Amino acid sequence: MKLSDFDFELPEDLIATRPVHPRPSARLLRVEGATMTDRHVSDLPQILRPGDRLVLNNTRVIPARLFGERLRDSRDGPGRARIEATLIAPEGAGWRVLARPLRKLAPGDRVDFGAGLTATVRDRAAEDAVLDFDLTGPAFDAALNRAGRMPLPPYIESRRPADARDHEDYQTVFAKESGAVAAPTASLHFDAALLDSLAARGVATTQVTLHVGAGTFLPVKVEDVTSHRMHAEWGEVTPRAAAEINATRAAGGRVIAVGTTALRLIESAARSGRVEPWRGETDIFIYPGFTFRAVDGLMTNFHLPKSTLLMLVSALMGQDTIRRVYAHAIAERYRFFSYGDSSLLIP
Numbered sequence: 001m002k003l004s005d006f007d008f009e010l011p012e013d014l015i016a017t018r019p020v021h022p023r024p025s026a027r028l029l030r031v032e033g034a035t036m037t038d039r040h041v042s043d044l045p046q047i048l049r050p051g052d053r054l055v056l057n058n059t060r061v062i063p064a065r066l067f068g069e070r071l072r073d074s075r076d077g078p079g080r081a082r083i084e085a086t087l088i089a090p091e092g093a094g095w096r097v098l099a100r101p102l103r104k105l106a107p108g109d110r111v112d113f114g115a116g117l118t119a120t121v122r123d124r125a126a127e128d129a130v131l132d133f134d135l136t137g138p139a140f141d142a143a144l145n146r147a148g149r150m151p152l153p154p155y156i157e158s159r160r161p162a163d164a165r166d167h168e169d170y171q172t173v174f175a176k177e178s179g180a181v182a183a184p185t186a187s188l189h190f191d192a193a194l195l196d197s198l199a200a201r202g203v204a205t206t207q208v209t210l211h212v213g214a215g216t217f218l219p220v221k222v223e224d225v226t227s228h229r230m231h232a233e234w235g236e237v238t239p240r241a242a243a244e245i246n247a248t249r250a251a252g253g254r255v256i257a258v259g260t261t262a263l264r265l266i267e268s269a270a271r272s273g274r275v276e277p278w279r280g281e282t283d284i285f286i287y288p289g290f291t292f293r294a295v296d297g298l299m300t301n302f303h304l305p306k307s308t309l310l311m312l313v314s315a316l317m318g319q320d321t322i323r324r325v326y327a328h329a330i331a332e333r334y335r336f337f338s339y340g341d342s343s344l345l346i347p
Helices: 041-047 137-147 185-189 192-201 239-250 260-268 308-317 319-331
Strands: 027-032 035-040 053-057 059-061 065-074 077-091 094-100 110-112 118-124 129-133 177-180 204-210 233-237 255-258 278-282 297-301 342-346
Touching: 027 041, 027 319, 035 041, 035 319, 041 192, 041 342, 053 239, 053 260, 065 137, 077 129, 185 297, 192 204, 204 239, 204 260, 233 260, 239 255, 255 260, 260 278, 260 297, 260 308, 297 308, 308 319, 308 342, 319 342
Parallel strands: 027 342, 053 204, 053 255, 059 177, 255 297
Antiparallel strands: 027 035, 065 077, 065 110, 077 094, 094 129, 110 118, 118 129, 204 233, 233 278, 297 342
């Protein structure tokens, strides 16, 4: 299975840099088997059946992108350098960060990010560094909210900088558990009114947590995709969530993951054949040949060429079907990636 098997040509003008409003007005490509229908997210209450269950990722994106100044005492006086840092994962009492320019940081350096947020460099490795911040708990969260920007994906950030609108646009309406540095983007299409309409239809929802990491944007660098190693992300499926999902399947309802993050988490928790309570890190890699044990469908946006997420949807629907789906989406000018349109994939 080669990386080139998951490549396609995407016109750049189909990459969305802003979401549509209201959220459910985004287009939705409904795919059941080989049948494709052009709909909108707002049609979900008519598309889904009573007894179906949507699994939602309630992670909250933190404003993880920081701009500051490195401060260092030297024989020649104070040394200063501009530093850009993106928080990627907690590291003990501090945070592991991607920093630019990384070579400007050394253990013991101080970094001032403004808004009362300062840190000391604990360690620097070949690709990242560890920062110990002076604040913890709610004080750290408040300072980070003042100083940080939302960590937009590179394909948006290269076209425009993050701004105040992204603090709302790049957050789901049910975000609760802080810790993600990327949004579960399929969930961005939901608002309170749509969730109410789904509940009235008899479509249940279950919330799980997977803190999406910056590694979600890392490219696959090996030609043999089966040798790729995924980044690890922390997640939790509570006993209640596991029981709800299992009860739906036992009753004949469909379990539909909203987003690849929710799917990866509940499939990680279902290796026994049924969803079990789960708490910890998962580096599950889903590509064609994978046996699904927890989900009957997936709602997801349109993904990058050669990405692990494209491999995941190919595993669910089949590579030939996904090629047709993406050709249709391009021909019909669906909007792609994090702020783009969505699809409902039912094998």
